[in-house]
Amino acid sequence: MMAAVRASECAARVVLLEKNHVPGVKLLMTGKERCNITHFETDIRSFAAVFGKNGKFLLSALSRFGMKETIDFFHKHNLNTKIEQDGRIFPESDRAKDVQALFLRLMKENNVTLLTGCRIKDIPCRQSAIEEIILDTNGVKAEKYLICTGGLSYPQTGSTGDGYSWAKQMGHTIIRPGPALTPVAVKEKWVRELEGLSLNNVRISIYQNNKKQDERLGEALFTGIGMSGPIILDMSKSIGKLLAAGQAELFIDFIPDMDFHALDERILRDLQKYNNRSIKNILSELLPNKLVPVILELAKIDPGGKGSSITKDERKRLRLLSKQFPLTIKNLSGFDKAIITTGGIALKEIDPKTMRSRIINNLYFAGEILDLDGPTGGYNLQVCWSTGYIAGESAVSCI
Numbered sequence: 001m002m003a004a005v006r007a008s009e010c011a012a013r014v015v016l017l018e019k020n021h022v023p024g025v026k027l028l029m030t031g032k033e034r035c036n037i038t039h040f041e042t043d044i045r046s047f048a049a050v051f052g053k054n055g056k057f058l059l060s061a062l063s064r065f066g067m068k069e070t071i072d073f074f075h076k077h078n079l080n081t082k083i084e085q086d087g088r089i090f091p092e093s094d095r096a097k098d099v100q101a102l103f104l105r106l107m108k109e110n111n112v113t114l115l116t117g118c119r120i121k122d123i124p125c126r127q128s129a130i131e132e133i134i135l136d137t138n139g140v141k142a143e144k145y146l147i148c149t150g151g152l153s154y155p156q157t158g159s160t161g162d163g164y165s166w167a168k169q170m171g172h173t174i175i176r177p178g179p180a181l182t183p184v185a186v187k188e189k190w191v192r193e194l195e196g197l198s199l200n201n202v203r204i205s206i207y208q209n210n211k212k213q214d215e216r217l218g219e220a221l222f223t224g225i226g227m228s229g230p231i232i233l234d235m236s237k238s239i240g241k242l243l244a245a246g247q248a249e250l251f252i253d254f255i256p257d258m259d260f261h262a263l264d265e266r267i268l269r270d271l272q273k274y275n276n277r278s279i280k281n282i283l284s285e286l287l288p289n290k291l292v293p294v295i296l297e298l299a300k301i302d303p304g305g306k307g308s309s310i311t312k313d314e315r316k317r318l319r320l321l322s323k324q325f326p327l328t329i330k331n332l333s334g335f336d337k338a339i340i341t342t343g344g345i346a347l348k349e350i351d352p353k354t355m356r357s358r359i360i361n362n363l364y365f366a367g368e369i370l371d372l373d374g375p376t377g378g379y380n381l382q383v384c385w386s387t388g389y390i391a392g393e394s395a396v397s398c399i
């Protein structure tokens with residue numbers, strides 16, 4: 001949609017083919033339906049660095065249409081934005097559908113022809129150029145073509161990887177796609193009791209063979225079968241690598257702001273202060289309500305017992321579970337729950353200044369179909385805005 005808008009602004013006649021009934025279905029789901037548009041970062045090198053070694057591919061696009069230009073673009077079109085914790089940028093309205101509506105409006109204003117419910121049958125090429133796009137009943141002939149069919153994540157939104165096979169057939173290399181930014185499933189069945197519990201400030205560490213391998217501080221969430229939320233999603237890549245080598249454990253520190261000693265003092269103080277209350281009630285001052293019965297059961301403490309009756313050993317178990325709550329990782333979720341797809345069109349086969357294919361003369365790529373995947377926080381949509389804008393613009397100026 002960004003590419004279509006930019007190409008049409010540059011005076012091209014644009015046709016957008018979409019197999020759903022409306023484009024931007026995934027966009028509606030982004031940022032828990034609030035759409036984390038981009039990330040506040042003034043330095044494009046720091047922004048690109050989060051994409052690992054492939055990030056440098058983005059430098060040219062980001063210097064032409066980066067985070068600032070993206071925010072200016074939305075503001076210019078009357079979609080105000082706000083910055084939240086950790087630099088995440090959202091529409092002021094908190095509505096992803098406003099972002100989709102903006103693009104639908106701009107496409108209409110710029111006379112982009114939108115063909116929805118479209119099934120592409122074939123894209124024949126001759127002499128390193130696409131000849132036309134063959135649909136069920138007719139075809140579309142153009143001077144330039146742009147493939148931005150996304151990855152394989154959340155296939156119900158329309159991202160079923162079709163673009164990979166077209167590109168492969170045209171001679172492009174596809175770096176093996178994989179699910180990324182995925183929730184984890186754990187072996188402990190009782191996590192079901194914690195489903196929906198959102199944790200705003202926890203530290204999660206991942207261990208293998210008793211050695212700490214990764215650690216993050218921030219937000220997480222219990223699902224019916226394991227854990228999700230920003231820090232889990234961001235660690236999923238390293239968890240995947242560890243699981244390929246063997247078993248991995250996850251430890252949650254529910255009270256990262258206190259060390260063991262400070263926590264012990266706090267528990268002791270609370271037990272003395274409220275010695276006539278049940279331990280269950282006392283703990284709900286310190287830990288989320290939903291967590292208290294689970295921790296008490298694991299610590300083998302009677303939830304109805306009075307504060308004054310807690311033994312030293314029970315207190316020790318309580319302290320340990322509050323700061324090193326153990327879970328055994330079973331597996332990562334697949335594409336159906338992955339926020340993003342790793343792999344995609346090999347970047348060495350695309351000109352980073354124009355997004356033009358180095359193999360097919362009149363072909364461009366943009367968005368998640370590229371071999372780029374970033375962490376949560378607005379990074380992945382910024383790839384779409386930047387590469388889409390550049391592709392749309394250069395397809396026209398190269399005519």
Ligand SMILES: Cc1cc2nc3c(=O)[nH]c(=O)nc-3n(C[C@H](O)[C@H](O)[C@H](O)COP(=O)(O)OP(=O)(O)OC[C@H]3O[C@@H](n4cnc5c(N)ncnc54)[C@H](O)[C@@H]3O)c2cc1C
Binds near residue numbers: 032038162367
């Ligand atoms: C639940 C969820 C939340 C997310 N939240 C955020 C967030 O807050 N911030 C962020 O930066 N990123 C987020 N992401 C990632 C982000 O949504 C994607 O990176 C982005 O949507 C990719 O855009 P795209 O246009 O490249 O591909 P897609 O959004 O996948 O769009 C591809 C389009 O191509 C169409 N298509 C596919 N095949 C065909 C075909 N054969 N014929 C015609 N049309 C076809 C599809 O129907 C679809 O409309 C989230 C992802 C998910 C799943």
